[in-house]
Amino acid sequence: MLKLIRLELRKSKFTFLKGVLIADLAILGFMLLIAFTGMNEGDFATYNDLFQGVSVFVKATYIIFASVLISKLVIDEYKNNTITVLFMYPVPRKMLMAAKLIIVFLFTFLSIWxxxxxxxxxxxxxxxxxxxxxxxxxxxxxxxxHLVTTGTDALYAAGIGLIPLFFGMRRKSVSATIVSAVLIVMLISSGFGNFRMGNLLEISITLALAGAFIAYLSIRKIEHQDVS
Known part of the structure; x- marks a missing residue:
């Protein structure tokens, strides 16, 4: 499995690390702007408020990032029909798909954390x-x-980041994959005051399990799936 993951990373020229740096700098700059312009308004009255604000922006950014990565590693392969070449390798299809989804999951988890x-x-x-x-x-x-919360949030978000796979695979559509991720981010970021849907443990766990189930179904069905 590790060899397959390395092969996928090499094949896709994993250029997302530059994107991670740019995204982090943008989030940092935006948070600093809010902090300095809102000093007299108490936008970040405490460090807890600050940490929660960072968590919201980081999770939203990298769940969408995960959908882009799914599009690059999975949906584009089907759309351009290069998946047929990949499936000619003497390796079970399930292992190939699992390697792709493991990359997405680990990338999302580590990036958020x-x-x-x-x-x-x-x-x-x-x-x-x-x-x-x-x-x-x-x-x-x-x-x-904050350290513990960040780890659990990253784990849940990594699972949630797999949900767009379901929508993308239905029509082999990159736009459907990314749009679904944006809608999911809007859902978990919605709320009022200090309350947000994504802060509810039940919602986070349910969505994360849904993402894991979608990944499982995608791997299980791949052997008999029509790739044309």
């Missing part, structure tokens, strides 16, 4: 040296809680 930690750390550093920007005290307990 690491981006959350890096961006939150930079903003916490800004708050430390410029205490007027963010009120309150950054405690060890808050840091530990």
């Amino acid at each position: 690491l981006s959350n930690i890096v961006i939150s750390s930079i903003l916490a550093g800004v708050g430390y040296f410029l205490p007027d920007v963010i009120q309150g005290v950054l405690t060890q307990k808050l840091l530990l809680t």
Whole structure:
């Protein structure tokens, strides 16, 4: 399986790392802009507010990123009919599809987790040296809680990021894949005040399990699926 994953990464020239850097810089810049322009309005009254804001933007960004990656690794292969060449390899189709989806899952999980930690750390550093920007005290307990929450959120989001596969595979459509991801992001980011749908554990777990089930069905059915 590791060899298949390396082959997929080499074949796709995995250029998304540059995109991750650009996305993180954009999120960081946007969060700094909100923090500095909203100093007198209390947009980030506490570090907890700051960390929650980072989490929302990071999850939204990389769930959409996951749909782009699904489009590149799976949907485009079907759309351009290059999947038939890939299935001529002396390797079970299930393993090939599993390798692609593992890449998507791990990319989404690691991107969300690491981006959350890096961006939150930079903003916490800004708050430390410029205490007027963010009120309150950054405690060890808050840091530990944020670290654990970031890991679980990344895990759930990685599962949610697989849901667009269902919509993309129905019509072998890249646009359907990405649009469905945008709609999912709008759903989990919707709410009012400090309440958001994505903050409900039941919603996150349900959507993550739905994504895992869709991935399982895609792998299970691939042996008998018409690739034309």
